[in-house]
Amino acid sequence: MSDRSSAAPKGRYSAFLFDMDGTILNSIAAAERIWGNWAHRHGLDIASFLPTIHGARAVDTVTRLALPGVDPEVEALKITQAEIADVEGIIEIAGAAHFLRSLPTTKWAVVTSAPKALAIQRMKAADIPVPDVLVTAEDVPAGKPNPGCYLLAARKLGVDASDCLVFEDAPVGIAAGEAAGATVVVVTSTHTHPMTSHHPSIKNYASIFAKVDEDDGIRLEEQAA
Template sequence: MTSEDEQRNPGRYVLFDVDGTLVDAVDNQRRVWATWAGRHGLDAADVYRVALRTRPLETFAAVAPHLDRAECLAALHELEDEDVRTGAYAAFDGASQLLNALPPGAWALVTSNYEHRVRGRFARTGLPVPRVVVDAAAVEEGKPSPLPYLTAAERLGARPEDCLVVEDAPSGVEAGLRAGMTVWGVNSATAPAGVHRHFTSLREAAPEILTAAGVPAPGL
């Protein structure tokens, strides 16, 4: 990280990834994809590796080009919706305090999931939902394309250079960087390539995120 990177001020808008950043749903995602893969005789580990970096339709095209994508998506949606209703998962430590401290209109969610599912998980974990949610249905290209983050900035009325992206995954980090935004990595032992700052946990990052957004940290 260069001194120039350290001096960057991302401004008052914060764009959060969801799964792996705010909500701990890794086991749930792996379980859902393993069930889907098993139904089609595919290797669950191979499928999940692709699913981590692509949207579902792109995953189906890569791992099962012989299958009907619409039928695959419908089956996956059923599995994921059932997981929202019955699966066990939690918000990462500090997420609730952080999101509730940010001013309305100053933050957004940018996810490769779907908004109704995010809302279901947030309702179960007690997290607030912002006005702007950019989901898989909102854009033609998913991460690592910059389009999801650029769409969120546009909806917030923010310039890309005034946005701070908070991510856990390399594809999301790449998307934020390609969008011309400041990107901080969280919830990983090592820093994803390219991040301007890295924190091993969301709780560690929370006071710094609030400071960057111009908000006093509420004892996080």
């Protein structure tokens, strides 16, 4: 990601929409532990497979592989159950919990490819507040990069997606935010390699805050140095 894009986006928004994994919490260790064991059992190349799991629904990941004799729905359920049971090492992205708690409850939502039970388990493990509006894998017929999840979250908040700021970390989620017509900011805390993007970026939430104006718009501001 280029230096010129490494700054909080300016502008006034109706709401903030957050992806979960890699965006407000870091579940990479747990997710890759579960998926790595699954990939090993199915004879996949773990190193090349694991980068493909992030941001997508489990059922979509398994379906995409088209493994002979493997039922994606059944396998996704097994993987989800294993992930619910294993929350070791799940932590917040720096400053995320405080930042989210500072937002009016009517001004934000979480939009995740995880099933609802897993999403709630992971947010609790990271001490992330569970929002009033939570859109999960079960709520949409097609996962990211389809924009339906972000369009649904905006609708539940009573705003237009084009007036929202989407916080994302993965290419499929960024594509979903773009397709929904929202402004996108990329959270880079969990990126181990540079990712090319024309969107602005933030590393974490430690140096930003939200400000609601008199017309009920919300802005992202940077803390003074």
